[in-house]
Amino acid sequence: MPGMSVRATLGIDIGGTNIKGGVLDEQDRLLARRAIETRAEEGFEASFARIVALIEELIAEAGIARSGITAVGVGVPGPMDHAAGVVRHAPNLDGWVDIPLRTLLSERTGLTCVIENDANAAAFGEFVGGTQRTATDMVMLTLGTGIGGGVILGGRLVRGRFDNAGEVGHMIVAIGGRACPCGQRGCLERYASANAIRERLIEAVRAGETSVLAPQVYGSEPLTTEDVCRAAQEGDQAAERVWEEACRMLAAACVNLQHVLNPGLIVLAGGLINAGEALLGPVRRAFTELTWKICEDYPRIEPAVLGGDAGLLGAAALAREALAQRGA
Amino acid sequence: MPGMSVRATLGIDIGGTNIKGGVLDEQDRLLARRAIETRAEEGFEASFARIVALIEELIAEAGIARSGITAVGVGVPGPMDHAAGVVRHAPNLDGWVDIPLRTLLSERTGLTCVIENDANAAAFGEFVGGTQRTATDMVMLTLGTGIGGGVILGGRLVRGRFDNAGEVGHMIVAIGGRACPCGQRGCLERYASANAIRERLIEAVRAGETSVLAPQVYGSEPLTTEDVCRAAQEGDQAAERVWEEACRMLAAACVNLQHVLNPGLIVLAGGLINAGEALLGPVRRAFTELTWKICEDYPRIEPAVLGGDAGLLGAAALAREALAQRGA
Numbered sequence: 001m002p003g004m005s006v007r008a009t010l011g012i013d014i015g016g017t018n019i020k021g022g023v024l025d026e027q028d029r030l031l032a033r034r035a036i037e038t039r040a041e042e043g044f045e046a047s048f049a050r051i052v053a054l055i056e057e058l059i060a061e062a063g064i065a066r067s068g069i070t071a072v073g074v075g076v077p078g079p080m081d082h083a084a085g086v087v088r089h090a091p092n093l094d095g096w097v098d099i100p101l102r103t104l105l106s107e108r109t110g111l112t113c114v115i116e117n118d119a120n121a122a123a124f125g126e127f128v129g130g131t132q133r134t135a136t137d138m139v140m141l142t143l144g145t146g147i148g149g150g151v152i153l154g155g156r157l158v159r160g161r162f163d164n165a166g167e168v169g170h171m172i173v174a175i176g177g178r179a180c181p182c183g184q185r186g187c188l189e190r191y192a193s194a195n196a197i198r199e200r201l202i203e204a205v206r207a208g209e210t211s212v213l214a215p216q217v218y219g220s221e222p223l224t225t226e227d228v229c230r231a232a233q234e235g236d237q238a239a240e241r242v243w244e245e246a247c248r249m250l251a252a253a254c255v256n257l258q259h260v261l262n263p264g265l266i267v268l269a270g271g272l273i274n275a276g277e278a279l280l281g282p283v284r285r286a287f288t289e290l291t292w293k294i295c296e297d298y299p300r301i302e303p304a305v306l307g308g309d310a311g312l313l314g315a316a317a318l319a320r321e322a323l324a325q326r327g328a
Numbered sequence: 329m330p331g332m333s334v335r336a337t338l339g340i341d342i343g344g345t346n347i348k349g350g351v352l353d354e355q356d357r358l359l360a361r362r363a364i365e366t367r368a369e370e371g372f373e374a375s376f377a378r379i380v381a382l383i384e385e386l387i388a389e390a391g392i393a394r395s396g397i398t399a400v401g402v403g404v405p406g407p408m409d410h411a412a413g414v415v416r417h418a419p420n421l422d423g424w425v426d427i428p429l430r431t432l433l434s435e436r437t438g439l440t441c442v443i444e445n446d447a448n449a450a451a452f453g454e455f456v457g458g459t460q461r462t463a464t465d466m467v468m469l470t471l472g473t474g475i476g477g478g479v480i481l482g483g484r485l486v487r488g489r490f491d492n493a494g495e496v497g498h499m500i501v502a503i504g505g506r507a508c509p510c511g512q513r514g515c516l517e518r519y520a521s522a523n524a525i526r527e528r529l530i531e532a533v534r535a536g537e538t539s540v541l542a543p544q545v546y547g548s549e550p551l552t553t554e555d556v557c558r559a560a561q562e563g564d565q566a567a568e569r570v571w572e573e574a575c576r577m578l579a580a581a582c583v584n585l586q587h588v589l590n591p592g593l594i595v596l597a598g599g600l601i602n603a604g605e606a607l608l609g610p611v612r613r614a615f616t617e618l619t620w621k622i623c624e625d626y627p628r629i630e631p632a633v634l635g636g637d638a639g640l641l642g643a644a645a646l647a648r649e650a651l652a653q654r655g656a
Contacts, residue, residue, distance in 0.1 A: 079623050079625075088623075135489075136489075137488060137489055139588075151588060151589065153481065153486060154484075156482075158481060158589060158590075159590070160465060160589055160590020160591060160592075160625075161463075161464075161465055161590055161591055161592035161593075161625070161627070162590050162592075162623070162625035163590070164587075164590040164623060164625045165588065165589050165590040166588070166590075167587040167588070167590070168587065168588060170583075170587045170620060171583075171584045171587055171588065172580050172583055172584060172618065173503065174503070175501065175502070175576070175577075175580050175618070180620075181622075182620040182621070182622050183619075183620045183621030183622060184583070184618060184619065184620045185618075248503065249503075252500050252503050255499075255500055255512070256499045256500060256584060256588075257588065259492075259495040259496065259498045259499055260467075260479060260493065260494070260495070260496060260499065260584075260585065260588060260589075261479065261486060261488055261493050261588075262486075262487070262488020262489055262490050262491070262492040262493040262494075262495070263488060263489055264488075264489035264490075265489075290500065290503070290512060290513075291511075291512065292498060292508075292510040292511045292512045293510070293511030294509075294510050294511060295407050295416075295490070295492060297407075297488075297489070297490035297492045299489070
């Protein structure tokens, strides 16, 4: 009978806009994949019911016997207690405060569940599924609306004492610098996230700098980070300055990661890497300029290759790993 | 017969001035301890012969049968290839370039040898032997002439891809800041090491700032870091500014370590911690000011407790660990 002997793991990646799910076999092949809207404004109970339905649909679609599902790994955006399986607070999901998600989901589905920070899950997904399979140490920086990330050392995800490791976007790169909603000043995220790049260009124009983007800053057509990147490439001075500074701050963060962890690989992920060489080139050049010269212990700085599926893949892989550690 | 059934491990800590050695039993008790001069200027062969003699003296002094010595762990100041057992370059030891120390020492003594970076060994020593035994994750910053350190996660020393992890003194805390002999600018070490604090006070006075320390800057009596600390405590403005900035840079580095690794414990070690509360107070206050407010995932910031024996203790503990991993 089909699927009788197949063992598979589910990965769920909860985002503010979409919830993605996938079924992976033991060779990390996607047997099924689905995405639904989060509808975060409907509150926890509604989102939870949609996640449960998604899990059932995925199992049906993959054609796997329920007994063949080893576990469900769930990536959640926000601080959590990994061991207790409790989501402390997901800022982009209405009503997600102190939710014992692991227990709730296990009870409702009858499946073993594991929850992870979504950025950590994405980093682990890129680690196990990306072309970086040969590395044992890797740090990922996910450059999106904000900057998240994950640290993998010796093939294992680093969670830290409070399950908050990998918050690389809040490394301080400019003491006393730009204010961040987190309460700090000078966070990497305030210079090198897609949002920050857009905001800084707008600030520059409003402060009187000339730029080909001024009509968009003052007009009705929205200004995007891609616009800033393109203008920088075309020699617009304001855009160039903002873009170069973002790359320089990223490079400084990479230097600090080099010295603290000495990883062989730093991966840049998230929407910003669509800029391709326009991002990687300046980051690598600034890294070479900023880093020390006494020892060539430099990490490779590479773009992520998995894209949007890294989160669900990593959540599934981490769930499988958790099972293996329990000896299941 | 005495010592027949006792098993012990040797730890050797090679410094630019002294070489310290100790014999530890399986409960980490020091059975013997000795320190000799390094005489680095005499070159590698001479230093090596002195280390071999030190090992023999320690074994004799501890009264342990040679067959009871499980291994020798050696901490060396400088980059190395841990797996190959080769010291690449120890800048403070004349002629120590590409030395296959592990093999040489094993051949000469007939004992199993393991080499480690000295700062990493000291961090591991503080981890296993300090009062922090309950922590599983710890980062140590050793504030001496320069700033070194070590990272322990899940009870294991992090070495990194090139055995250079824990170089926390070269985290960039001020992009484009003070030049460092390593080739970078704005390294933590250029603001918060004992040397940097002294140098910065001298620079301030030479630049025209008034200070009670001016006579020492211009006179024959040497200015020490302790003098700067004392003057800062007594309200000297130049000294206060230099001291506070050192503490602030240290705090910023601690914030970055918090976000990348989320350790439960950050330990400050080295000569500078003799300042006691004059150091810890401002570092902790600046940390509280600089760090985020959205999640109280703060590490404890504590002084080291082992002092000068941390290096030999850690070298011995790491050698024992290496044996255990080989199943010996």
